[in-house]
Amino acid sequence: MKLLFVGTNPENTGAASHFVALVQAMAEAGHEVSAVIYPDGLIWQGLARSRVRLYKAKFRNVLDLRGYAAVFRAARELKPDWLVGNFGKEYWPLIVAGRLLRVPVALFRHRTPPMKAVSAYLIPRLAQHFFAVSRHARQAYLDRGVPGHLVRVLYNPVNMELCRFDPQQRSEILRSLGLGEDAIVLGYTGRMHTGKGIFPLFDAATAAMAEQPRLHCLWLGDGPDAQTLRERAAATATASRHHFLGWIHDIHPYYSAFSMLAFPSIATETFGRVSVEAQAAGVPVLGSDIGGIPETLDVGVTGLLLPPGDVAAWRDAILKLCDPVLRKSMGAAAQDYVQQHFSTPVIAEEFRRSLLGDRCGAD
Template identity: 85%
Template sequence: MKLLFVGTNPENTGAASHFVALVQAMAEAGHDVGVVAYPDGLIWQGLSTSRVRLTKAKFRNVFDLRGYAAVFAAARQLRPDWLVGNFGKEYWPLILAGRLLRVPVALFRHRTPPMKRLSAWLVPRLAQRFLAVSRHARQAYLDRGIPGRLVQVLYNPVNMELCRPDPQRRSEILRSLGLDEGAIVLGYSGRMHNGKGIFPLFEAASAAMAEQPRLHCLWLGDGPDAQALRERAAAHPLAARHHFLGWIADVHPYYSVMSMLAFPSIATETFGRVSIEAQAAGVPVLGSDIGGIPETLDAGVSGLLLPPGDVAAWRDAILALCDPSMRMPMGVAAHAFVQSHFSTGVIADEFVRILTTDR
């Protein structure tokens, strides 16, 4: 199958990470893949070493003729069976380009709530395939009256090889943090803002540290509330056991250090890529029972679902996973769960099925 992906968003977002992972999954599965991407953006950089055809473009808006010219040029070269888009600003340009090129269009939606009412009604009907990245995200469109047959679900793929535990990097990172091999590390990776539940997590982790002397918390990420969190941690008696590394371009090596990952959002999440990446590395997940997060783990087997913002419940769950007799089997189950549900081969096969089956 020939697929032309169009993603000219330069930002470092979950949608961009999904775009890169799906492109790589389809290329690895043997499909002929081309990409129209913003020059030197996250997508371009992420695919620069992949075996895909890259075309530079910027789509500023639906009237940007240079964006259309780049898509048409790439389409003439590849002669794709499908155009695939991932970002809202490109929905209408791709629908129009698909009509002009007589190529069907598949569009992904990563956010809830849905688009403005008119677009939310038209886009799933005009695109030949409209895909949400979770059942939770799909329901938002069904709630708007969109027929279920028009909205399908395709989860984020995960490259299992990238998430493979690396004992050498683990030792190097532990040494850089001043920790020994016996440390129990609770990890957080994501945007630092209140809706992500970072403040209740801090309180829960600190309370658990008071009972478990080997427990440390590793904070990866940045955002509007990062400084407030750092200040709160600095004033805490256990400040030395909270480790803030800021924004990390490639978090994969840090999964090797984590004993467990926390996904503590108190605001609704559409999905949760960090959850499945951690589990791919054999790290059990503590996740908020909200939005699309429950779809990312096998509750009670590969991790635990917890009430959002409930400090006592999170403290108890963190302490429970400090016990290796509980944590280690969950880590093994986590890897197997992701392998069977989210690995690149599984998602590539499902995408082909969706594209080739009448809706």
């Protein structure tokens, strides 16, 4: 199959990570893949060393002729069977290009906030395939009147090798933090803002530290509330056990340092890629029971679901996963779970079957 992906969004987002992973998954599966992407952005960097042919372009809006020119140039060379898009600003350009090129279009929607009324009605009906990245997101579109047979679910693919546990990396990261090999590391990675549940997580972790002297919290990320969180940590007796590293471009090595991952959002999440990546590294997950997060783990087997913002419940769960026997069993189960449900070969095959089949209904 020949696939032309179009993703000219320069921002560092979950949708961009999904774009890179899906492009690589389809290329690794043996399909002929090209991509029209923003020059030197996250997507470009993620695909620069792949065997995917890259074309530079920017779609500033639906009328940006330079974006269309890049798509048509790539299409003339590849003669694709499908055009694939990931970002809202390119939905209409791809639908128009698909009509002009007589090539079917597959679009992914990563957000649950509604599109403008006309787009919300027409885009799922004009695209040959419209994908949500979780059952939660799919239901949100159905609740707004999109017919069920128009929306399929395809989860984020995860490269198991990229997330593989590396004991040497773990030792190096722990050493850089001044921690011993017996440290228990609760990891958080993501945006630092209130909706992500960072403050209830901080309170829960700090309370757990009072009972578990080997527990440390490793915070990866930045955002509007990062400074407030740092100041709160500095005012506690456990300040030295909260480690803030700021924004990390490549977080994959840090999964090896985590004993457990916290995904504590109190605002709805469409999915939860970091949850899946952590489990691929053998790290059990503590996740909020909200939005698409429950779809990322096998509850009670690879991690635990907890009430969003419930400090006492999160403290107890953190202490529960301080048990090395439980962590080991959950971590092993987590790797198997991701391999079976989210690994790149699995998702690439599901995507291929979806594109080759008829437009079909609910998962």
